[in-house]
Amino acid sequence: MADAVKEKVKVSSAPDGSAPPVVIDPNREPIVVVDDLHIIYRVYGAGGKGNANNALMRIVRRQNRPSMKEVHAIRGMSFVAYKGDAVGVIGTNGSGKSTLLKAIAGLLPPQQGGVYTAGQPSLLGVNAALMNDLTGERNIVLGCLAMGMGPDEVKAKYDEVVKFAGLKDGFIQLPMRAYSSGMGSRLRFAIAAAKSHDVLLIDEALATGDAKFRRKSKAKIDELRKEAGAVFLVAHQLDSIREMCNRVLWVDEGRLVMDGDTDTVVDAYVEATGK
């Protein structure tokens, strides 16, 4: 399968296998610009002999922790997203999709190159809970306050959030650790969607939702897009990408393989991965 992907790279992009060139559309207003981005992050706990003796010798010899590995997750990516875009990001596992979103959100500082955004991007990840030991109610209030709302605004939005999350009766008063992952991510999405974001980044947060919630969130994403922001969506279900996005980035091994309208890119991706 990997070979097939590489084959496709050569066909669909520039002859030397480099990323597709960035075309700037002067008539639209950019909201996210990613310029030759490289991300290297450190991972701890990747193995190594774990006894005190070795740890001491390592410090004496001034070596790095053997359990620390550097991962070059994004290797030179450039693109421009405009206001009103809903951009899908697809690729195999470990291709750098989630890392890309974290970088756009400003959570992973770039090693080289840069990410430029208008306004503050917000990331919705797969980790369902905000604060596990607190009830859903508290999470809503705290989440809204953390996003910078005033107490009155929170009161006004509260019912809307609860309704949107669509939890079963009574669950809102339980601590979030009692929630299923689907319920958790629904509540979290509902909290984040209570405020209009300039750039909303969704990392498979909708994958656990049921069909009804997916419909609701599609409507919400359309609404957010209309409020002059951009939405990035990472998903493995290609049909939700087809439903919600007007543009797709295909990412592989930290590089951009293809960047274009949804049907073209998804079709090419399906063909390449042999789905």
Added chain:
Amino acid sequence: MNGNPPLAEFAARHGLKQSAARPPIGEYIRQLWQRRHFIWAFASAKSVAMYTESRLGQLWQVLTPLLNALVYYLIFGLLLGRSGDVTKYIPFLVTGIFLFHFTQRSVTSGAKSVQTSMSLIRALHFPRATLPFSYTIVELQQLFAAMGVLLVIMLGFQEWPTWQWILIIPILLLQLMFNIGVSLVVARIGAFVPDLSQLLPFVLRTWLYFSGIMFSMYALASKVPTWAMRIMEANPGSVYVELSRRALMGSYRHDLHTMTVKYAEQCAAGGTTHKQLVKAANACKMHSELVSTNHMIWIYAVGWAVVAFAVGFWYFHRAEERYGRG
């Protein structure tokens, strides 16, 4: 590459900003002020959640400091016999333990504040300094419960309210400022060097024993050199505790007064033999020590609060964009 202007320039032309940049400090303070409701609500929620798993629930807010005081009373009061240092040892000890624990617990939880809230940090955008602030406020709320207990103990030992009790408010506010400042510093270090929380308990316990919490510093004073005494007096661990004892306990004020007068007399008496002269010199030293402390202690209290807060805030802000990295 294809005739386009460099993307960075293009972005700048449209007023786009680096995503991983921290706001300037003025803007940061404004954002933080905007989150004041969040800080308080977060702290309250944490306070409530803290003991939900235990059967006695919120009662532990009161029991924990009481049991702590009991342990120290058994060791220092009964076993080592320090209770002779002052007239009313139990209120003296309990005030010390409760206030020092406020600082101690603020620092401990501050060191973990960024680490434990990683999922929140990665989900929402807010100034990260709200976290050490909130965790310190949690400890402040715990302290309120402890102060209720302290009030009962004071009355139980016939320390009646005087106008000086009002001073406890500015004292606690200054201590809160100091605690937030230290929390901010350890929060930043703890976010990148998790080993800190392994080390902190030892540092804090050493600090506790050097701060004159379980014994009166002045009772030890003749045995330690002047410079060491000066450090012990100026140390923020003892400054807020000493001030509170003076504000709350008439008997302690009286103890200090008696001691000052006694040393003044001994100093003036002088002597003829070598032994007497040494004793007189010691008394003079102690007398000037006590007098200078009276002058300096409020200055220390304000100084520590302002310096710790300003430095902590500045230091924490410098790494703002890196906290979510993990």
